[in-house]
Amino acid sequence: MIVVMIRxxxxxxxxxxxxxxxxxxxxHDSGKEEILKLKEEGIYPKVDFCYVTGLTRTRETAELIYGxxxxxxxxxxxxxxxxxxxxxxxxxxxxxxxxxxxxxxxKSEDVVLPGGESRNMFRKRNIEAFxxxxxxxxxxxxxxxxxIICHNGTICGVMEYYFGGQxxxxxxxxxxxxxxxxLSEDGKTLKIKDLGKI
Numbered sequence: 786m787i788v789v790m791i792r793x794x795x796x797x798x799x800x801x802x803x804x805x806x807x808x809x810x811x812x813h814d815s816g817k818e819e820i821l822k823l824k825e826e827g828i829y830p831k832v833d834f835c836y837v838t839g840l841t842r843t844r845e846t847a848e849l850i851y852g853x854x855x856x857x858x859x860x861x862x863x864x865x866x867x868x869x870x871x872x873x874x875x876x877x878x879x880x881x882x883x884x885x886x887x888x889x890x891x892k893s894e895d896v897v898l899p900g901g902e903s904r905n906m907f908r909k910r911n912i913e914a915f916x917x918x919x920x921x922x923x924x925x926x927x928x929x930x931x932x933i934i935c936h937n938g939t940i941c942g943v944m945e946y947y948f949g950g951q952x953x954x955x956x957x958x959x960x961x962x963x964x965x966x967x968l969s970e971d972g973k974t975l976k977i978k979d980l981g982k983i
Contacts, residue, residue: 786923787930789830789983790940791962793842794820794849798873799959806865806938807901808872812845820849820960828983830964833928836918838863843934846960851932862914865936869901911942919967919975947977957982 795816798805812820823829829850837843839861847857871879879885888896894904902910915933922928933939937956940963944955957963964980 786919786928786967787830787832787980788919788965788967789832789930789932789962790943790965791829791846791850791932791934791983792937792940792957792959793840793846793934795959796842801875803873803875804868804871804879805873806936807840807867809841812842812849816959817845817849820846823960824850828961830930830932830983832930832932834858835932835934836860836863837934838865838936838939840864840936843936847932847934850934860914860918860933862910862917863933863935863939864910865938866904866907867898867901869898871898871901907938908942908946911939912946915943916975920969920972923967923969924972944979947975948979 794812796810797813798808798810799816800813832851832855835847835851835855835857837847837857837859839859844857847855868874871885884899888898897903897906918933922931940957941952941955944950944963945952948955955963962983964983966978966980968976970976
């Protein structure tokens with residue numbers, strides 16, 4: 786099975802360099818234009834089914850790429866990191882906050898943001914969602930190619946887990962993504978092959 790993971794289009798929060806994960810912001814007009822331009826260039830592979838997160842920006846992106854006719858299901862486990870009380874804040878607003886600094890500097894990555902989650906909680910949630918979805922899809926055998934319209938952190942977390950390296954080494958620009966070949970020989974564990982960026 787081929788899995789295409791695509792980061793949602795550009796938002797106002799991206800343009801303003803804000804920390805945001807669970808804030809349900811919409812695509813910026815320039816983000817919509819960029820998605821349509823990339824679609825016209827033919828970078829998006831055809832798929833049989835599309836998954837989005839619980840956030841509107843991923844659904845908007847899916848509709849722009851694949852149309853409203855494409856069957857879509859929501860997997861909230863793919864949501865971006867929950868920044869809690871720091872949602873929609875710029876670094877300059879929180880740089881002197883000791884709780885936020887502890888989150889940035891903590892080596893174990895277990896510091897929980899007030900009202901949010903830790904990096905490890907976020908990664909565990911994303912990886913479990915990815916594994917469960919892929920195993921379900923492989924077992925059912927209905928789709929040869931699926932798309933997951935999600936977030937940069939989701940893509941980085943999955944790629945780091947399966948291929949190593951540093952988390953942000955796997956970053957993709959808005960509207961871009963990666964293709965993976967996903968197999969399972971025993972129905973319990975996944976074998977993943979990186980087919981490259983789109």
